[in-house]
Amino acid sequence: MTIAIPSEPGTLNTIKAQIDLILLSLEALAAVGSSEILGAAEAMGFEAYISDRVGLWRLRQSSPLRRSRGGRRKLDVDEARALALICTRLAQNHQSLIREAIDQWQVLDEQGRQPHQHPLLGDYLDRFTTLYQERMNAAPLPTDDLTTLALDLLIDLLFYSNSQGYRRLWLTLLERTVPPEPPILNSLNRAEDSANEHSFSNTLPGL
Numbered sequence: 001m002t003i004a005i006p007s008e009p010g011t012l013n014t015i016k017a018q019i020d021l022i023l024l025s026l027e028a029l030a031a032v033g034s035s036e037i038l039g040a041a042e043a044m045g046f047e048a049y050i051s052d053r054v055g056l057w058r059l060r061q062s063s064p065l066r067r068s069r070g071g072r073r074k075l076d077v078d079e080a081r082a083l084a085l086i087c088t089r090l091a092q093n094h095q096s097l098i099r100e101a102i103d104q105w106q107v108l109d110e111q112g113r114q115p116h117q118h119p120l121l122g123d124y125l126d127r128f129t130t131l132y133q134e135r136m137n138a139a140p141l142p143t144d145d146l147t148t149l150a151l152d153l154l155i156d157l158l159f160y161s162n163s164q165g166y167r168r169l170w171l172t173l174l175e176r177t178v179p180p181e182p183p184i185l186n187s188l189n190r191a192e193d194s195a196n197e198h199s200f201s202n203t204l205p206g207l
Contacts, residue, residue, distance in 0.1 A: 015173045016075050019083045020063040022160075022169075024135070025153035026087075028128035029101060030094040040086050040093075049082040059083070067137035084169050091161035098157045105151070115151060125150050 026032040034053050041050040050056050060066070062075065091098065104118045116122040128150040129143060141149070160169045 015080050017063045017065045018173050020060050022087045024131055026090050029124045030097050032090055040089050046082040049079045065136045067135055085166055088160045088165040091157050095161040098161055102158050
């Protein structure tokens with residue numbers, strides 16, 4: 001699912017929003033907080049970009065989706081790359097939990113049951129919805145749309161947790177900053193996406 005991100009000059013502003021959503025999904029699933037993010041930054045030698053909680057807060061608050069945008073208005077390429085690398089490291093650190101959630105989702109899908117019927121997935125979806133509604137000031141999303149967004153991010157996390165995760169994440173970030181397509185092309189792409197969604201397993205990486 002793609003959400004509408006308030007327009008700002010430069011693609012890096014959109015990348016900030018995408019990275020913030022990834023960190024939000026990791027927080028909802030694995031309780032990844034500022035201490036773990038800062039620990040990863042230090043271990044990877046990125047203290048120059050994220051040195052303390054205040055710096056991390058300012059970077060995340062600068063997302064166009066945030067309710068209170070008191071953070072920095074600009075993000076340079078090196079900072080964006082550092083944050084992307086940190087996201088993939090965190091996903092790798094929690095790969096087993098991400099895999100478990102995906103596996104349980106696949107079992108439920110095969111049984112014709114809803115994701116929230118499993119405790120792990122239900123807790124994740126509830127926490128993601130709560131965190132999103134508390135922190136984001138974008139146009140309100142219905143609960144079903146937030147569930148779709150959370151599950152899309154969960155699949156993304158599984159891809160990002162493998163050895164090529166950073167490359168996939170960076171390409172995804174760039175792809176999602178491309179200007180919107182003309183309505184007719186957008187409609188054709190949605191129709192193609194719907195045709196491809198009939199098989200749940202096709203959305204998962206062969207890891």
